[in-house]
Amino acid sequence: MNDAEKGPEEPPRAAFGHGENPPGIEVLGARDVPLGGPRAMTVRRTLPQRARTTIGAWCFADHYGPDDVADTGGMDVAPHPHIGLQTVSWLFSGEIEHRDSMGNHAFVRPGELNLMTGGHGISHSEVSTARTTTLHGVQLWVVLPEEHRNTGRDFQHHVPAPVRVDGAEIRVFLGTLAGDTSPVRTFTPLLGAELLLDPHSTTELAVDTGFEHGVLVDHGDVHVAGTTLRPAELGYLGTGNDTLTLTNGTDSVARVILLGGTPFEERIVMWWNFIGRSHEDIVEAREAWQNASDRFGEVDGYDGDRLPAPVLPNVRIAPRRNPANH
Numbered sequence: 001m002n003d004a005e006k007g008p009e010e011p012p013r014a015a016f017g018h019g020e021n022p023p024g025i026e027v028l029g030a031r032d033v034p035l036g037g038p039r040a041m042t043v044r045r046t047l048p049q050r051a052r053t054t055i056g057a058w059c060f061a062d063h064y065g066p067d068d069v070a071d072t073g074g075m076d077v078a079p080h081p082h083i084g085l086q087t088v089s090w091l092f093s094g095e096i097e098h099r100d101s102m103g104n105h106a107f108v109r110p111g112e113l114n115l116m117t118g119g120h121g122i123s124h125s126e127v128s129t130a131r132t133t134t135l136h137g138v139q140l141w142v143v144l145p146e147e148h149r150n151t152g153r154d155f156q157h158h159v160p161a162p163v164r165v166d167g168a169e170i171r172v173f174l175g176t177l178a179g180d181t182s183p184v185r186t187f188t189p190l191l192g193a194e195l196l197l198d199p200h201s202t203t204e205l206a207v208d209t210g211f212e213h214g215v216l217v218d219h220g221d222v223h224v225a226g227t228t229l230r231p232a233e234l235g236y237l238g239t240g241n242d243t244l245t246l247t248n249g250t251d252s253v254a255r256v257i258l259l260g261g262t263p264f265e266e267r268i269v270m271w272w273n274f275i276g277r278s279h280e281d282i283v284e285a286r287e288a289w290q291n292a293s294d295r296f297g298e299v300d301g302y303d304g305d306r307l308p309a310p311v312l313p314n315v316r317i318a319p320r321r322n323p324a325n326h
């Protein structure tokens with residue numbers, strides 16, 4: 001889904017300020033990125049950005065909608081490759097048809113996790129279906145650690161049962177929260193969950209003190225650690241918290257995506273749909289895609305051509321690493 005992006009991104013502004021927020025939370029603003037497709041559907045990207053590359057191993061967060069597909073043309077991302085990462089598609093409304101080079105043909109629906117592992121190489125297409133009228137959800141990436149980054153292709157599906165806690169309904173799609181554990185395998189300790197916060201409610205959640213967390217607000221004003229997060233903002237909390245307390249300050253249900261994981265310390269190189277460790281990793285993957293190598297396989301059933309890789313920048317692609325956690 002990163003396909004419209006031609007190179008390393010530069011956020012339009014410094015989206016957080018240490019002076020403005022209490023210690024312990026950074027507010028990461030979103031920037032609009034055209035995704036491509038018939039009328040260039042736009043997504044709101046909060047990861048990666050200059051201030052922060054990863055939260056745990058979460059390295060990419062796109063948030064979109066609610067979009068009237070009659071206006072935006074919906075999603076139509078032609079076959080494209082991935083290496084070194086997993087993709088999570090999570091919808092609030094609408095439906096996306098997924099096809100990949102393992103031969104999977106799946107429908108991504110609200111409340112259902114689809115986790116695709118790129119590993120050494122996979123290719124896939126994503127198209128919103130004709131019956132979709134409103135498209136609304138997130139697309140997230142997980143960077144694979146060095147020892148697993150060349151793992152085989154994989155695709156897993158899981159429908160978490162909603163868990164009811166004081167003030168919220170929770171769907172845990174990866175990791176453990178509120179007494180529920182996702183059966184889906186990850187390569188680093190991770191948390192991913194959708195939270196629906198009751199109007200004017202406060203929810204306390206026990207979390208792993210070794211995790212850092214991201215609170216991405218879809219709808220509502222959500223108070224966390226003394227700061228109010230507004231829609232499309234991603235609040236970052238460092239390690240050391242054993243509880244997260246979320247308060248919905250509005251009189252309608254608020255929706256939040258909660259991400260977490262142990263800090264990812266490796267330097268990574270991100271370009272287009274690839275994550276490697278060096279410029280050479282990226283060059284090699286790009287050549288393999290352009291030459292239609294077996295590394296990525298073929299996607300059957302997509303109506304159209306596959307996406308060509310953008311031209312590489314004239315300079316070596318620099319590795320990224322997070323600033324020191326605070």
Ligand code: MN
Nearest residue numbers: 001002082087
């Ligand atoms: Mn993709």
